[in-house]
Amino acid sequence: MNITIKDIARVTNVSPATVSRVLNNVGGYNEATRKKVLQAAAELGYRRNESARSLVKNSSNLIGVIMPQVSTLFYGDIMTGIERAAHQSGYSIIISHSGNVGDKIPECIKLMAERKVDGLIIATVEINDEHLAMVQELRIPYLLLATRMPDRNVPYLKVNDFDAAYTATHHLIENGHEKIGLVGLSLTDRVAGTTRFEGYKRALEDNGLKFDPHLVKEGDYGFYSGQRAMQSYLQEKTELTAVFCVSDDVALGVISVAADHGIQIPDDLSVVGYDNTIIAEMSIPPLTSIDQPFMEMGEEGCSMVIDAIRHKQKIYSKIMPYTLVERRSVKQITHKIF
Amino acid sequence: MNITIKDIARVTNVSPATVSRVLNNVGGYNEATRKKVLQAAAELGYRRNESARSLVKNSSNLIGVIMPQVSTLFYGDIMTGIERAAHQSGYSIIISHSGNVGDKIPECIKLMAERKVDGLIIATVEINDEHLAMVQELRIPYLLLATRMPDRNVPYLKVNDFDAAYTATHHLIENGHEKIGLVGLSLTDRVAGTTRFEGYKRALEDNGLKFDPHLVKEGDYGFYSGQRAMQSYLQEKTELTAVFCVSDDVALGVISVAADHGIQIPDDLSVVGYDNTIIAEMSIPPLTSIDQPFMEMGEEGCSMVIDAIRHKQKIYSKIMPYTLVERRSVKQITHKIF
DNA sequence: CTGAAAGCGCTTACAG
DNA sequence: CTGAAAGCGCTTACAG
Numbered sequence: 116m117n118i119t120i121k122d123i124a125r126v127t128n129v130s131p132a133t134v135s136r137v138l139n140n141v142g143g144y145n146e147a148t149r150k151k152v153l154q155a156a157a158e159l160g161y162r163r164n165e166s167a168r169s170l171v172k173n174s175s176n177l178i179g180v181i182m183p184q185v186s187t188l189f190y191g192d193i194m195t196g197i198e199r200a201a202h203q204s205g206y207s208i209i210i211s212h213s214g215n216v217g218d219k220i221p222e223c224i225k226l227m228a229e230r231k232v233d234g235l236i237i238a239t240v241e242i243n244d245e246h247l248a249m250v251q252e253l254r255i256p257y258l259l260l261a262t263r264m265p266d267r268n269v270p271y272l273k274v275n276d277f278d279a280a281y282t283a284t285h286h287l288i289e290n291g292h293e294k295i296g297l298v299g300l301s302l303t304d305r306v307a308g309t310t311r312f313e314g315y316k317r318a319l320e321d322n323g324l325k326f327d328p329h330l331v332k333e334g335d336y337g338f339y340s341g342q343r344a345m346q347s348y349l350q351e352k353t354e355l356t357a358v359f360c361v362s363d364d365v366a367l368g369v370i371s372v373a374a375d376h377g378i379q380i381p382d383d384l385s386v387v388g389y390d391n392t393i394i395a396e397m398s399i400p401p402l403t404s405i406d407q408p409f410m411e412m413g414e415e416g417c418s419m420v421i422d423a424i425r426h427k428q429k430i431y432s433k434i435m436p437y438t439l440v441e442r443r444s445v446k447q448i449t450h451k452i453f
Numbered sequence: 454m455n456i457t458i459k460d461i462a463r464v465t466n467v468s469p470a471t472v473s474r475v476l477n478n479v480g481g482y483n484e485a486t487r488k489k490v491l492q493a494a495a496e497l498g499y500r501r502n503e504s505a506r507s508l509v510k511n512s513s514n515l516i517g518v519i520m521p522q523v524s525t526l527f528y529g530d531i532m533t534g535i536e537r538a539a540h541q542s543g544y545s546i547i548i549s550h551s552g553n554v555g556d557k558i559p560e561c562i563k564l565m566a567e568r569k570v571d572g573l574i575i576a577t578v579e580i581n582d583e584h585l586a587m588v589q590e591l592r593i594p595y596l597l598l599a600t601r602m603p604d605r606n607v608p609y610l611k612v613n614d615f616d617a618a619y620t621a622t623h624h625l626i627e628n629g630h631e632k633i634g635l636v637g638l639s640l641t642d643r644v645a646g647t648t649r650f651e652g653y654k655r656a657l658e659d660n661g662l663k664f665d666p667h668l669v670k671e672g673d674y675g676f677y678s679g680q681r682a683m684q685s686y687l688q689e690k691t692e693l694t695a696v697f698c699v700s701d702d703v704a705l706g707v708i709s710v711a712a713d714h715g716i717q718i719p720d721d722l723s724v725v726g727y728d729n730t731i732i733a734e735m736s737i738p739p740l741t742s743i744d745q746p747f748m749e750m751g752e753e754g755c756s757m758v759i760d761a762i763r764h765k766q767k768i769y770s771k772i773m774p775y776t777l778v779e780r781r782s783v784k785q786i787t788h789k790i791f
Numbered sequence: 792c793t794g795a796a797a798g799c800g801c802t803t804a805c806a807g
Numbered sequence: 808c809t810g811a812a813a814g815c816g817c818t819t820a821c822a823g
Contacts, residue, residue: 117511119816130794135818144792160590162566166507167816171799173455175504177547184533188731191528198522198550207564209515209547212536226545228500252498338735367735374737393526397676397705399712399737457800468810473802482808505800509815 118159126155138163169231177209178417179232181223183240184212187336188363188392189409193238193261196413204421206233213240224249234420236260238413241306256423256430260416261409263432265305270430272416274437276307279405280314282439283359283387286403288322291448292357292385295319297331298344298369299361311361311389330355334365341368349376356448357385363395366402370444374399381446391440401442408435456497464493476501507569515547516755517570519561521578522550525674526701526730527747531576531599534751542759544571551578562587572758574598576751579644594761594768598754599745601770603643608768610754612775614645617743618652620777621697621725624741626660629786630695630723633657635669636682636707637699649699649727668693672703679706687714694786695723701733704740708782712737719784729778739780746773 120138124131129148136143137152144152155161169175178201182190194210201208209230211223217240224246227235235250235257242250242259247269250257259271287295297315301308312331319326332347334340341360345368348355360366366388370380378384380400388395391406412435423430458476462469467486474481475490482490493499507513516539520528532548539546547568549561555578562584565573573588573595580588580597585607588595601609625633635653639646650669657664670685672678679698683706686693698704704726708718716722718738726733729744750773761768 117816120818121816131816132795132818133793135816136793139818141819142792148792162563164508164569164816165567166504166513166569167799168818169504169799170502170508170801170816171818173799184529184536187529188526190532191522191525194528194532194548195522195550198548202550207547207549207568209545210532210536211545212533212540225500229503230545231502231504338731364731364735371735371737371739393676393702394732394735397702397709397732397735399709401709455800458802459800469800470802470811471809473800474809477802479802480808486808502800505815506802507815508800508817509802511815 117164118161119164120161122159123152123155123161126159127151173231174233175231176206177230177232178206178420179223179227179230179235180208180210181213181220181227181235181237181240182210183215183217187239188394189390189407192392192409193413196410196415197236197238197417198413200414200417200421204418206417206421208417217241220246221249224253228253233424234258236416236420238262238416241304256420258416258420258430261407261412262306269432270419271432272412272419272435274405274407274435276310277314277317279389279407279437280311280359281318282314282437283389283405284315284318285322286387286439286441287357287359287385287445288318288324290357290385290445293324294327294355294357295324295330296344296348296353296355296358297361298358299334299336299340299365300331301335301361302333307361315359329353336362336364338364338368338371341365341370342372343368345369345372355384357387357445360386360388363388363390363392363398363402363404366404366444367394367398370398370402381444385445385448387439387445395440395442398442398444400444402444403442404440406438406440408437411435455502456499457502458499460497461490461493461499464497465489511569512571513569514544515568515570516544516758517561517565517568517573518546518548519551519558519565519573519575519578520548521553521555525577526732527728527745530730530747531751534748534753535574535576535755536751538752538755538759542756544759546755555579558584559587562591566591571762572596574754574758576600576754579642594758596754596758596768599747599750600644607770608757609770610750610757610773612745612750612773614648615652615655617727617745617775618649618697619656620652620775621727621743622653622656623660624777624779625695625697625723625725625783626656626662628695628723628783631662632665632668632693632695633662634682634686634691634693634696635699636696637672637674637678637703638669639673639699640671645699653697667691674700674702676702676706676709679703679708680710681706683707683710693722695725695783698724698726701726701728701730701736701740701742704742704782705732705736708736708740719782723783723786725777725783733778733780736780736782738782740782741780742778744776744778746775749773
C-alpha cells in the first residue's frame with residue numbers, strides 16, 4: 116500500500132488538510148506542526164500522488180512535446196533544452212512522436228488533451244489548419260518550436276531562415292564566389308525550404324549575380340540528398356565554385372562524393388552548411404555552417420510556455436539569433452574581374 | 454468547462470457507470486446504448502481525464518524514461534524505439550534527464566514515483582546500489598537499457614560489449630594488423646569501458662599478439678577524446694597500423710587529426726568505430742563500425758517492460774545482437790611473416 | 792492556526 | 808444489461 120496524506124495525518128494527529136498545507140508550503144500552520152508533518156512524511160517515505168493532485172487542480176504540471184521521430188542530430192539538443200527549463204520550474208515533460216510526415220499529429224494532440232497537459236510545444240513539424248484548430252480547442256498555451264505556420268498568427272520561436280540563408284550565401288559571395296549552388300531545397304517545405312531559397316536568391320540579386328536554376332538541387336535535409344545532388348552536378352558538369360547546403364547532413368553528403376571524385380574542399384569547391392550540429396566539426400575539412408542554437412531554443416521555448424501558463428498571458432513569437440560559424444570549408448577566391 | 458462522463462450520461466439518459474463501461478469497452482451493455490453513448494461522446498468532444506483514471510486504477514499508463522542529457526547521436530534513435538513500442542500499446546512516455554554524470558538520478562526516480570509510472574526504463578546511465586534500492590521500492594517493472602549493473606542481478610537489455618570489442622579487434626587482426634591501438638577507454642566505466650578493454654585484450658592474446666599498454670589511450674566517448682588520442686600517438690611517434698575506437702565519435706576524432714597531418718585512412722591507418730551511428734556513413738572514408746541497433750533496443754526494451762506490467766511477470770535480461778558493418782576505413786595489409 | 796466537508800472525474804464491486 | 812454508491816488521494820473554500 117502506498118503512503119498517503121491520511122497516514123501522515125494519523126501519525127501526527129493533525130488533519131489531512133493541514134498536512135496538505137505544509138506539504139504544499141501554502142502557510143497556515145505553526146512551525147511545530149510543520150516540523151512534525153515534514154518529519155513524518157520523510158519517515159514514512161511519502162510520495163505525493165500527482166494524479167490526485169492533477170485531478171483536483173485540473174492541471175497536470177506536464178508540458179507536452181510533439182516531435183517527429185526522424186533521428187536528426189538536434190533532436191537531443193532540443194529535448195535537453197526543453198527538459199532543463201521544465202525541470203527547473205517543476206514541470207515534467209511528456210512526449211509524443213508525430214510520425215515522419217506528421218500523419219500522427221491529431222493522435223498526439225488527443226493524447227495531450229487526455230493527459231491534461233498545461234502547455235504544449237510542437238517542435239520541428241509543420242502543422243495545418245485542422246491541427247491548429249485542435250490545439251486551440253485545448254485552451255492552453257502552445258508554441259511552435261523551430262517551425263512556424265506561414266500566413267497564420269501562431270506563436271513560434273525560431274531562427275529567421277531567410278536572413279540566415281542570405282548570410283550564408285553572402286558569405287560565399289564575399290569570398291569571391293559567383294557560381295553558387297543551392298543544395299537540398301524542399302519546395303514543399305514552406306517553413307524552411309522556400310524561405311531559405313528566397314534568402315539565397317536575394318543575396319545573389321543584391322550582389323548583381325544572376326540566379327541560375329540549374330545551380331539548385333532539390334531534395335530533403337538528409338545526407339543522401341546531398342550525395343545525389345553532388346552526383347548530379349558532376350554528371351551535368353555544372354560549373355560552380357561553391358554550394359550552400361540547407362543542412363549539415365546534406366553538406367556532408369556533397370563532401371563525401373566530392374572526396375570520392377578527388378574534388379578538394381575548399382580548394383575546388385567551397386561549402387557552407389546549416390544547423391551547426393556536431394558533425395560540422397567532425398567534417399573533413401571542418402564545415403562552415405549557420406548555427407541554430409537548438410538547446411537554447413528548447414530552453415527558451417519551454418520557458419515561454421511556462422511563463423504563459425503561470426501568468427495566464429499570451430505568447431508572442433520570438434526570433435532566435437543565428438550565427439555563421441566559420442571553419443575551413445570556404446575558400447577565398449580572386450575575382451575574375453581583376 | 455470540460456466535458457465529463459456525467460455530461461454524456463445526462464445527454465444519453467444512462468448512468469455514468471454505463472458510460473464508463475462502453476468507453477472502456479468492458480462489456481455489459483447492449484448495442485443500442487453503446488451506440489448512443491459513443492455518438493454523444495463524439496458529439497460533445499469528450500476527452501477522458503487520465504488523471505482521474507490513474508487515480509482510481511492506481512496506475513498511469515505511463516512509462517518513465519531516465520536518460521542522461523548528453524547529446525549523443527543515438528539519443529533520438531533510442532527514444533524513437535521506446536516511444537513507438539509504448540504508443541502501440543497505449544502507453545505514453547515521460548522523460549527525465551539524469552544529468553551528465555548521473556547526479557540527478559534520485560530526483561528522476563522521485564519524479565517517476567510521484568507520477569506513478571507503470572514501468573521504468575533507465576537508459577545509458579550507470580546506476581549504483583542506492584539508486585537501485587530506490588527503484589526497487591517503486592515495485593514496478595524496470596529495465597536497464599544499453600547499460601547494466603555489473604555484479605548485480607538487475608534486468609538489462611544490451612549488446613555484449615566484450616564480444617563486440619573482440620570482434621572489432623579480431624577484424625583488424627584478420628586484416629593483418631598487429632600494432633592495434635585502443636582509443637577512448639574509460640576505466641571508470643565498468644559497463645562499456647573496461648568490458649570493451651577486456652574484449653580488445655583477449656582478441657590480441659588469442660591471436661598471439663602482445664598487449665602493449667602504450668597503445669591504449671584513455672578518454673571518453675567524445676570527438677575530442679579521439680582527437681587528443683591521435684595527437685598523443687603522433688607526438689609519441691607510436692608505431693601502429695590500426696586503432697579500435699570505443700565510439701564513432703572518437704573514431705571521427707582520430708580521423709580528423711589524421712587528415713590534418715596527411716595521414717591517409719585506411720592506407721596509413723585503419724580504424725574501426727563503435728555504435729554505427731549515421732556519422733559512420735558520413736565519415737571520409739566511410740567508417741567500419743560495430744553496429745548497435747539502438748532503435749530496436751528501445752523498442753524491444755519498452756515491449757519487455759510493458760509485457761512485464763501486463764502479465765505481472767519478471768523481466769529477464771536479454772542480449773541484443775551486434776554486427777560489424779564493413780565500410781572503407783580498414784585496409785588489408787600483408788603479414789610481415791610471409 | 793486548524794479541521795470537517797465537499798468535490799475533482801473516473802472505475803468498480805454490489806445488487807438487481 | 809444497468810444503476811447507486813463508494814472510493815481513489817488530494818486541495819480548498821468555509822467556518823471557527
